[in-house]
Amino acid sequence: MSHTPAYVYLFGRQRTDGSAAMKNLLGGKGANLAEMCRLGVTVPPGFTVSTEACTVYTQQGRDAALKLIDAEVRAGVAAVEAEMGKRFGNAEDPLLLSVRSGARASMPGMMDTILNLGLNDVAVEGLARKTGNERFAWDSYRRFIQMYGDVVMGLKPASKEEHDPFEVVIDMLKDTRGVKLDTELDAADLKELVARFKALIRARIGRDFPTDPWEQLWGSVSAVFESWNNERARVYRELNDIPEAWGTAVNVQAMVFGNLGDSSATGVAFTRDAGTGEDLFNGEFLVNAQGEDVVAGIRTPQQVTLVGSRRWAELAQVGEAERRAKYPSLEELMPDIYRQLLEAETLLENHFKDMQDLEFTIQEGRLWMLQTRNGKRTGAAMVRIAMEMLAQGMIDEKTALQRVSPDRLNDLLHPIFDAAAMKGASVIARGLPASPGAATGQVVFFADEADDWAKRGKAVILVRQETSPEDLRGMSVAQGILTARGGMTSHAAVVARGMGKCCVSGAGALHVDYKARCFSVGERTWNEGDWISLNGSTGEVYDGRIATKDAELSGDFGKLMALADKYKRLEVRTNADTPEEARVARGFGATGIGLTRTEHMFFEGERIVPMREMILAEDEAGRRRALAKLLPIQRGDFEGLFREMSGLPVTIRLLDPPLHEFVPHDEAGQRQLAQEIGVPVGRIRLRVEELHEFNPMLGHRGCRLGITYPEITEMQTRAILEAALDARAKGAAVKAEIMVPLIGTVREFNAQAKVIRKTAEQVFAERGERIDYMIGTMIETPRAALVADSIGQQAEFFSFGTNDLTQMTMGFSRDDAGKFLPVYLKAGMYEHDPFRSIDQKGVGLLVEQAVKKGKAVRPHLEVGVCGEHGGDPASVAFFHRAGLDYVSCSPFRVPIARLAAAQAALEG
Ligand code: PEP
Ligand code: MG
Numbered sequence: 074m075s076h077t078p079a080y081v082y083l084f085g086r087q088r089t090d091g092s093a094a095m096k097n098l099l100g101g102k103g104a105n106l107a108e109m110c111r112l113g114v115t116v117p118p119g120f121t122v123s124t125e126a127c128t129v130y131t132q133q134g135r136d137a138a139l140k141l142i143d144a145e146v147r148a149g150v151a152a153v154e155a156e157m158g159k160r161f162g163n164a165e166d167p168l169l170l171s172v173r174s175g176a177r178a179s180m181p182g183m184m185d186t187i188l189n190l191g192l193n194d195v196a197v198e199g200l201a202r203k204t205g206n207e208r209f210a211w212d213s214y215r216r217f218i219q220m221y222g223d224v225v226m227g228l229k230p231a232s233k234e235e236h237d238p239f240e241v242v243i244d245m246l247k248d249t250r251g252v253k254l255d256t257e258l259d260a261a262d263l264k265e266l267v268a269r270f271k272a273l274i275r276a277r278i279g280r281d282f283p284t285d286p287w288e289q290l291w292g293s294v295s296a297v298f299e300s301w302n303n304e305r306a307r308v309y310r311e312l313n314d315i316p317e318a319w320g321t322a323v324n325v326q327a328m329v330f331g332n333l334g335d336s337s338a339t340g341v342a343f344t345r346d347a348g349t350g351e352d353l354f355n356g357e358f359l360v361n362a363q364g365e366d367v368v369a370g371i372r373t374p375q376q377v378t379l380v381g382s383r384r385w386a387e388l389a390q391v392g393e394a395e396r397r398a399k400y401p402s403l404e405e406l407m408p409d410i411y412r413q414l415l416e417a418e419t420l421l422e423n424h425f426k427d428m429q430d431l432e433f434t435i436q437e438g439r440l441w442m443l444q445t446r447n448g449k450r451t452g453a454a455m456v457r458i459a460m461e462m463l464a465q466g467m468i469d470e471k472t473a474l475q476r477v478s479p480d481r482l483n484d485l486l487h488p489i490f491d492a493a494a495m496k497g498a499s500v501i502a503r504g505l506p507a508s509p510g511a512a513t514g515q516v517v518f519f520a521d522e523a524d525d526w527a528k529r530g531k532a533v534i535l536v537r538q539e540t541s542p543e544d545l546r547g548m549s550v551a552q553g554i555l556t557a558r559g560g561m562t563s564h565a566a567v568v569a570r571g572m573g574k575c576c577v578s579g580a581g582a583l584h585v586d587y588k589a590r591c592f593s594v595g596e597r598t599w600n601e602g603d604w605i606s607l608n609g610s611t612g613e614v615y616d617g618r619i620a621t622k623d624a625e626l627s628g629d630f631g632k633l634m635a636l637a638d639k640y641k642r643l644e645v646r647t648n649a650d651t652p653e654e655a656r657v658a659r660g661f662g663a664t665g666i667g668l669t670r671t672e673h674m675f676f677e678g679e680r681i682v683p684m685r686e687m688i689l690a691e692d693e694a695g696r697r698r699a700l701a702k703l704l705p706i707q708r709g710d711f712e713g714l715f716r717e718m719s720g721l722p723v724t725i726r727l728l729d730p731p732l733h734e735f736v737p738h739d740e741a742g743q744r745q746l747a748q749e750i751g752v753p754v755g756r757i758r759l760r761v762e763e764l765h766e767f768n769p770m771l772g773h774r775g776c777r778l779g780i781t782y783p784e785i786t787e788m789q790t791r792a793i794l795e796a797a798l799d800a801r802a803k804g805a806a807v808k809a810e811i812m813v814p815l816i817g818t819v820r821e822f823n824a825q826a827k828v829i830r831k832t833a834e835q836v837f838a839e840r841g842e843r844i845d846y847m848i849g850t851m852i853e854t855p856r857a858a859l860v861a862d863s864i865g866q867q868a869e870f871f872s873f874g875t876n877d878l879t880q881m882t883m884g885f886s887r888d889d890a891g892k893f894l895p896v897y898l899k900a901g902m903y904e905h906d907p908f909r910s911i912d913q914k915g916v917g918l919l920v921e922q923a924v925k926k927g928k929a930v931r932p933h934l935e936v937g938v939c940g941e942h943g944g945d946p947a948s949v950a951f952f953h954r955a956g957l958d959y960v961s962c963s964p965f966r967v968p969i970a971r972l973a974a975a976q977a978a979l980e981g
Contacts (some may be wrong), residue, residue, distance in 0.1 A: 667961020691916020
């Protein structure tokens with residue numbers, strides 16, 4: 074072929090320039106359209122304007138970009154004309170085009186689409202004559218004006234309470250005609266709509282709707298490029314870590330019509346179940362409709378397969394006779410087409426070796442595939458599909474592990490309703506089980522308000538008639554989403570599954586009244602702020618607040634975890650302060666405790682009292698008296714931890730936080746304490762004032778406590794080792810690791826290690842038996858990291874406290890960063906929140922060097938991390954590369970860290 078594409082890549086039966094390998098250049102949609110053509114799947118011909126053209130558009134502006142692509146686009150249109158046997162802008166039999174965006178990563182519903190491009194007052198007549206269907210022609214035209222008016226000319230609702238202005242015009246006409254459905258409007262009505270739409274545009278925008286097809290095309294291509302930077306696309310990119318520099322491609326394609334009568338239809342399908350992962354082809358379609366109707370969720374779609382249709386009917390409480398008559402499956406309605414579709418889905422899934430999300434249109438009995446892409450899915454589906462494809466021999470173990478994003482395992486750990494709390498629950502409505510999980514919260518009707526409420530710490534359920542991409546932010550902060558309209562493939566359903574968020578869609582019994590801020594079901598009404606609960610796995614909506622509880626690891630999830638263990642090198646421990654947390658974490662596969670924050674135990678019940686006595690004591694003798702009361706309590710707690718973790722290491726850290734955290738700062742609290750421990754309130758007030766620090770995070774805390782009050786270290790060492798002996802006596806295999814917090818110099822470590830060893834010898838002498846234990850340290854001040862070689866000569870293990878190490882290296886406190894960090898992140902000062910994902914270049918450098926220095930002086934030095942970063946997949950990958958032995962994270966992040974560790978090992 075002589076022609077080499079510069080910015081425009083053709084696809085079709087006659088010639089295809091692109092392929093699936095060219096996603097960066099052609100976007101996911103364009104690359105896959107080309108790939109389908111290569112596979113011989115029937116696709117309407119077209120061309121893709123590359124993401125490079127988008128970059129030119131963004132950087133150099135519209136004129137420069139359009140000039141650059143002009144000749145190639147014209148050649149592209151000519152090629153489509155040749156294949157379809159129609160001419161663009163022709164008055165008798167016009168070629169109509171669709172214009173769609175398509176970025177490198179799929180951004181469903183995030184950007185804009187124009188259909189039926191090429192129609193004008195002349196061409197519409199030609200189309201009517203050619204198809205012999207006047208109503209269809211005018212309906213296509215009015216849809217085109219509506220989309221073009223919205224997307225290209227910017228005619229949108231003026232406020233959030235206002236409905237779409239075009240829909241208002243339609244509703245007015247329907248009222249005058251006394252009809253309910255759009256389909257009841259006839260050709261004359263639609264002609265009238267076209268006139269009214271054009272008048273609306275002229276009145277609101279001050280310009281005429283353009284009738285020149287080329288002007289329409291350039292306008293649409295430009296609008297797609299512009300849409301890369303619209304608000305909802307930016308929010309989606311932010312939520313999904315998609316770089317702005319990627320840009321979007323534009324796909325221009327011959328139109329095919331699903332609204333040419335009863336032998337036409339349009340639909341979407343998944344090669345496997347996107348909610349559960351079940352290996353069952355499924356999808357939805359609408360007869361005599363255009364593509365956007367299915368996702369818009371306005372009509373109730375029918376199921377593609379008979380099995381799916383029967384399942385749907387059961388959920389929707391539709392009887393078999395009614396189902397067959399009113400909502401037959403495609404399999405029943407058009408068996409031939411169904412067979413072709415089945416062939417295409419099998420071919421495409423086998424080719425891409427992943428679950429595919431397909432769009433198709435049937436035009437007068439002929440099937441056209443419009444799109445294929447790897448389907449979005451819930452975390453549960455992600456795991457099941459990966460494990461089943463592995464079992465089916467479609468993919469290998471490594472691919473199966475890489476198919477699951479670690480963070481999405483959260484979905485499987487999603488709460489379910491507490492069985493006891495379900496007893497009194499009453500179902501108020503039923504919808505489709507669009508995205509699994511259980512949610513309970515207060516009703517809110519607007520996305521921006523959901524955001525406000527959530528910021529104030531409220532749990533909200535976003536209730537909408539149907540959702541649109543503008544609702545994204547509100548959806549992301551809500552506990553769950555409930556919509557009155559829409560099928561399993563509606564925007565709400567697809568987006569909620571992508572977020573792993575509980576969603577019930579299409580609960581038809583709901584009447585939502587935005588103005589009055591309420592919804593009703595039959596006679597009953599729920600107002601903004603009322604509590605409801607959703608079960609996204611069954612589609613049930615409940616009145617009131619229902620307690621939820623956490624789920625467990627089993628089935629495919631368990632298999633995936635076993636596979637992860639086969640490939641990972643890093644061990645995954647847990648941060649646990651109670652035997653219960655230790656038990657949960659062990660259930661999730663933790664191989665030890667990396668951090669027990671002993672102080673957390675002091676806040677429970679009555680325990681705080683002797684702790685406060687200790688803090689308020691005037692001298693060592695007083696402190697020792699109070700510590701003697703704490704000893705048995707701590708010993709009991711530690712014994713519980715050792716027994717739960719029998720056979721595995723348990724790292725217990727000595728007291729760390731500044732003491733002021735334990736005393737009451739308010740008058741009433743101080744009075745109560747005065748009574749409880751029998752000292753004058755004045756003395757308490759004075760002591761609290763003494764304890765005040767200007768910067769407590771850099772104050773009297775960490776090993777500084779044990780150095781100034783060695784009796785605390787003595788008591789805790791005694792509690793740990795006595796507990797270890799007691800647990801061993803009861804049959805547990807104990808591996809105790811005593812950890813000194815927040816050192817900056819090896820002398821601090823040595824001083825504490827001396828107290829620990831001396832106390833240990835006393836305990837062993839008293840008990841007449843010994844037990845092995847290790848003494849190690851946290852590395853959480855920059856100085857400790859820098860002198861890790863001298864510390865490594867003394868300490869038997871290191872555990873990086875990356876929370877403190879981050880705040881001390883960055884120079885901002887983790888408690889106060891919230892005031893400016895959001896602004897910083899928006900401005901790109903940091904790519905990520907450094908408290909969530911480790912700052913690899915700065916803080917990470919300290920970690921890498923400290924590991925090297927420590928291991929150089931003590932080759933078997935055990936090195937782990939116990940800051941929050943231990944459960945963050947990107948950080949886990951970094952710790953793998955840095956040569957750590959383990960990460961330690963909260964119990965519910967253990968499976969995530971295990972998978973992340975395996976993926977890190979596979980990446981090498
Ligand atoms: C740390 O600093 O990373 C750590 C684990 O300790 P804490 O969060 O208790 O300060
Ligand atoms: Mg710390």
